[in-house]
Amino acid sequence: MADKIHVQxxxxxxxxxxxxxxxxxxxxxxxxxxxxxxxxxxxxxGNCGACTVTMDGRIxxxxxxxxxxxxxKEIITIEGVASADSLHPVQQAFLEEAALQCGICTPGxxxxxxxxxxxxPDADEERIRFWLAGNLCRCTGYDKIVxxxxxxxxxxxxx
Amino acid sequence: MQEFEYVAxxxxxxxxxxxxxxxxxxKALAGGTDILIQLRGGRYQIDRLVDVKNIPELNQFSxxxxxxxxxxxxxxxxxxxxxxxxxxxxPAMVDCASLVGGIQVQGRATVGGNLCNAAPSGDTIPTLIAxxxxxxxxxxxGQRTVPVEExxxxxxxxxxxxxxxxVSVNLPPVKPNYGAAFLRFIPRNEMxxxxxxxxxxxxxxxxxxxxxxxxxxxxxxxPTVIYCIEASNSLAxxxxxxxxxxxxxxxxxxxxxxxNDMRGTVEQRIHLVGVLTKRVLRIAISRAxxx
Numbered sequence: 001m002a003d004k005i006h007v008q009x010x011x012x013x014x015x016x017x018x019x020x021x022x023x024x025x026x027x028x029x030x031x032x033x034x035x036x037x038x039x040x041x042x043x044x045x046g047n048c049g050a051c052t053v054t055m056d057g058r059i060x061x062x063x064x065x066x067x068x069x070x071x072x073k074e075i076i077t078i079e080g081v082a083s084a085d086s087l088h089p090v091q092q093a094f095l096e097e098a099a100l101q102c103g104i105c106t107p108g109x110x111x112x113x114x115x116x117x118x119x120x121p122d123a124d125e126e127r128i129r130f131w132l133a134g135n136l137c138r139c140t141g142y143d144k145i146v147x148x149x150x151x152x153x154x155x156x157x158x159x
Numbered sequence: 160m161q162e163f164e165y166v167a168x169x170x171x172x173x174x175x176x177x178x179x180x181x182x183x184x185x186k187a188l189a190g191g192t193d194i195l196i197q198l199r200g201g202r203y204q205i206d207r208l209v210d211v212k213n214i215p216e217l218n219q220f221s222x223x224x225x226x227x228x229x230x231x232x233x234x235x236x237x238x239x240x241x242x243x244x245x246x247x248x249x250p251a252m253v254d255c256a257s258l259v260g261g262i263q264v265q266g267r268a269t270v271g272g273n274l275c276n277a278a279p280s281g282d283t284i285p286t287l288i289a290x291x292x293x294x295x296x297x298x299x300x301g302q303r304t305v306p307v308e309e310x311x312x313x314x315x316x317x318x319x320x321x322x323x324x325x326v327s328v329n330l331p332p333v334k335p336n337y338g339a340a341f342l343r344f345i346p347r348n349e350m351x352x353x354x355x356x357x358x359x360x361x362x363x364x365x366x367x368x369x370x371x372x373x374x375x376x377x378x379x380x381x382p383t384v385i386y387c388i389e390a391s392n393s394l395a396x397x398x399x400x401x402x403x404x405x406x407x408x409x410x411x412x413x414x415x416x417x418x419n420d421m422r423g424t425v426e427q428r429i430h431l432v433g434v435l436t437k438r439v440l441r442i443a444i445s446r447a448x449x450x
Contacts, residue, residue: 002162022165022208025195045196047350049263058237058266064192065267068165069210112262133349134261 009070011036012080020067027051029067030077038078038107042136049135052108053077059115061134078107081114089155090114090148099148101139109135113149121157125150160199167210171297171326174214179299179322181207187324189217189233190268192260193276209324216297216326217271222248228290228330232271236260236283239270249330250446251339251358255286258343261350271325277311278352280379284311285358286341288376288386290330298323308376308386336363338446340439344431353379354423355431357411359439363399363447370394370444375407375436380415380428387414390436399444408436 004019011034020029027044030036030053042050044063051062054076081088090113093099100106109132116123116131123131128149129142137145168174178185184206188194197203211217212233219231222244230239239245239256246253252270259268259282273283274294287307294305299322307328310318319325339360345351356378362371373394378384390410397403417428 005165021162023160023162023198025160044199046192046260046264049261052263055266059263060266061192061263064190064195064264066165066188066191066195068167069191069212130349131262133347134263 005068007068007071009072010074012076018067022066022068024067025063026053026065026067026070026075027062029070030062033067036077036079040104040107042104042108047136048105049108049112049132050105052111052135054111054115057115059112059134076111078111081110088114090117090152093148093152093155094145097144097148097151099140099144105135105137105139109137109145113145113152117149117153117156121153123149123153160195161201161204163198163205164207165210166207167213169213169215171214171216171324174209174211174324175297175299175322177207177209178324181205182321185209185322187211187232187275189272189275190235190264192264192268193272193278211324217324219327223332224248225332227332228252229327230270230330231327232275232325233269234271236265236268236270240265248333249290249339251286251290251341251360251443252283252330254341255283255343255356255358258282258341258349270328274307274310274328275317275319275325277313277315277317277383279314279381279383280353280356281311281384282341282343282353282356282378284384285356285376285378286339287328287330287358288384289339289341289358289360289374291360291374292328292330294318294328295326296323297326302326308384311383313382334362336365336367336447337361338363338443338448340442340446342435342439342442344435352422355379355415355417355428355435357432357435357439359436359443361394361399361440361443361447363444367448368399370397370399370403373407373440373443375411375440377411377415377432377436379422380417380432382416385414385416387411387436390414394440399447404437404440404444407440408433411436 042048343356
C-alpha cells in the first residue's frame, strides 16, 4: 500500500481533510473515501460526464482529476446542489419533466446544467445542447432533459 | 490505477530536476484529461507524476498586438476562448480551443498538453502550425525553441527528451492583413475526435488582393498533424481568389496520407481535406480583409 497524502479542500461548503493515495481519482475519493456516492462512474475516461462536479466554479470530470489535485480547491457535487429544505430549480424541473429514466447520468447533468444557468440564465436550446454535449444519456434521447433545463432557466430568471 | 509518486513543484528548475531524475519513468501532469486515462489504461509505466500547474512560467498567458500570444503549458482551453484579446487577434485559436472535448474537458485540458499528447487528431495543433507558433522547451541542458510543426514526431510521440518539459507555445504578433482559421469534421457537432481537421493562415498584401504567404496544416490524415508545405507555398504570390484556393486544396489533398479506421475511410478523409482546406482558406482570407 502506497503512502497516503493529506489533502485539504472545501466540498459542498464544508472544509474537508482527507487522506488518499496519489493514484486515486477525485471520483474515487468522493465515492470511496468521503461516501459522497452521488457522482457516478460511467466511462471512467472523460467521455460521459456522469462524474461531473464543479471545481472552483467550473464543471470538470472528477474521473480525470486526481484526489491530490483537489488541494485548496472548492468542489461542489450533486450532494451540494439542493438547499436544506428545497430542491434546486434544476432538480425540480428534472422531476416535473421526467427528464430521467435509469438515473445514472442525472447527477452529472444536473451539476452541468446548474452551472450553465448560473452563468447564462437565458441559455437557449442550442446553447443548452452544446453545453451538455459532454454529458451522455442512453435512456431519454435528451429531449426531456433539454426541456427541463429550459424550464429551470425560466424559474431561475424569475428568481 | 498503477502506483506512482505525485509531486507538485513550484519552480521550473525543480520540475526539470524531478523529471530528469526519473528519465522515461516520469511524466508531466497538466490538465490530466489524456495522461490520467493513459496511466489508467497502462500505456505508460511510471514512477513519478510531476504536476506542472504550480510553475509560474507554465501559467503565463498574455496576448497583445505588439508581443503576440504566449500560452503557458498549464493554461486551460477555456482561458483561450474566453479572452477578448485572443478573440480579437487570434480567432483561429478560439475556433480550435472551443472544440476540444466538451465543456468539462475545456475546464481542465491545456493547449500545451494537446501538443505534447501528439495525437494525429490534436485539434489545437493545425492552428498552432498555421500561426507559426514556437514551442519553448526547458530541460537539464537549458532551454530551446522548436517550431511547432517539428514538435510531434509520431502518434503520441514528441520532441521532448527525458527530463524536458514544454514551457509554453508562443505565437508571433499579428500583422495587418493577416487572418487564420480552423475547422474540424466530425459526425456530430461536438465531443468527438476529428475525422479530419484543418488550420490555415494567410498574409495578404496591402491591396488585400494578393496572398504574400500562407500556412496550411491538416490533422487526422497521417501519423502526425501535417504541415502542407507545397499547398502553403502554392499560395505565395497568388491572387486571393477561388482558383488559388482550389489549387491549394488539391495540393493539401496530395499531402494527406490517411488510414481507414472506425472514424472514416481513406477516400472520405482525402475528400474532407479538400473541402476543409477550401473553407478554412476562405474564412482566413475574409478575416485578413477584416470582413
